[in-house]
Amino acid sequence: MIESSLLAALPHVAHGFFTREGGTSGGIYASLNCGPGSKDDPAHVRENRARVAQAMDVPPENLLTLYQVHSPDTAIVTEPFAPETRPEADSMAADTPGLALGILTADCVPVLFADKTAPIIGAAHSGWKGAIGGVLESTIAAMEKLGAKRANIIAAIGPAISQTNYEVGAEFRDTFLKDAKDNARWFVPSDKPDHFRFDLPGYVEEKLRALGLGGIDPLGLCTYADEKRFFSFRRATHRGEPDYGRQVSVIRLKRT
Template identity: 55%
Template sequence: MKIEAASLSALPGIRHAFFTRQGGVSNGLYASLNGGMGSNDSLDHVAENRARMAGALGLEPGTLMACWQVHSPDAVVLTTPWTREEAPKADAVVTAIPGLGATITVADCGPILFADPVARVVGAAHAGWKGAFGGVVEGTLKAMEGLGARRADIHAAIGPLIRQDSYEVGDDFMARFLDADRGFARFFKAAERPGHAFFNLPGFIAHRLEEAGVGHVEDLGLDTYSDEARFFSYRRATHRKEEDYGRLVAAIALEPRTQS
């Protein structure tokens, strides 16, 4: 059901998971642990799946808080639970409140989980190419700093996402990056089709994290597109002309306070 990053698992008092598609109640295209409230899956099934994910982290149902993701650089601070209708439009969630899970959903985009074990601040960011290019890493770090975190103390883990050999793009896509920095050419390699290249999204995300001063960066090295047994993939569903796709969940939380 879940995959953990070694660097985050080593931190005391912090719980996290990159959830796979396995271990839920959804059927068909969504089989089985679909966490996407915005999918066309049964909302009851999604609610049960998300409750199972919360339980796997030792959290109460309804405590995995995600935003309405819009491929922005924006991060929000989670202090109290919100409803689905109240969820802010942003692409990262950070919190210093024990028992609340900073949560994002993906289906090829990059899930990044952050933790500062000194300041006791955690965060989750949704980093597709737009977000990574547009500053969601920096936006998340700024929001964490507002809660007392220090970049040198932050551990960041890049979870399952579409990897370079599965991510073919056109020349116009590559030109956008090269116009910003010619050095970004190192994140592309030539494809057989003329006018196309393969983009290294996890490499670019890791670059943004390191350039921003994050002290510890881990990449799990997992490909959502090629590993159908464990992961949903938007691009795979698109290539198959499927009508919809499931969403994977990544979440991180400070351990809930024990009742005295």
């Protein structure tokens, strides 16, 4: 598990960006696959999630993950929910100790949030659709609704696909240029005609900086390049693999 130095300095918060290591799954899911939406053996996924919950010092039912759909929607969480009733959203906010907010990724950007003084946390799944659609802004708004102040909010940007390994077509770039002309700076030409390499983590970081937060910690880790530690949807696709695992990033409030 990897930690953000900014979040680790907060005494009321526990967190971790978990890698793919330390689980029970095999094959393309080896080994800490925490994605219930994968085609992995459900018993392995349950055990892997139980290990993450234990590392976060919560019961397995308190490790909460969403039905992620690349939306801008945020759920305010007040109690555990069953997997079959998990909210359809891409971020969460909470002020309840003992709830571990988990984000599943395999190239998209996981962002963990905490107010430096108030007991309020958030967690966001920010793929390109969520990032351009407002999931980061939605998370901050939900935290503010609970009483957080954005000038006190710390955001840690976890492992995600780097620009070097994220090739996209011209129509993808056009979507961002239609949103804002200066989004061109997040794209560089690739070796393939009419293709570009997109800096998703950089775009997410800039969006967070524009929100006026109290601190941002980009970990700068690439899921595609580091096969030993991370699952990657794009790497699995390039290899023609039938499915892929998901790592989990988690934050919780400590009980007082």
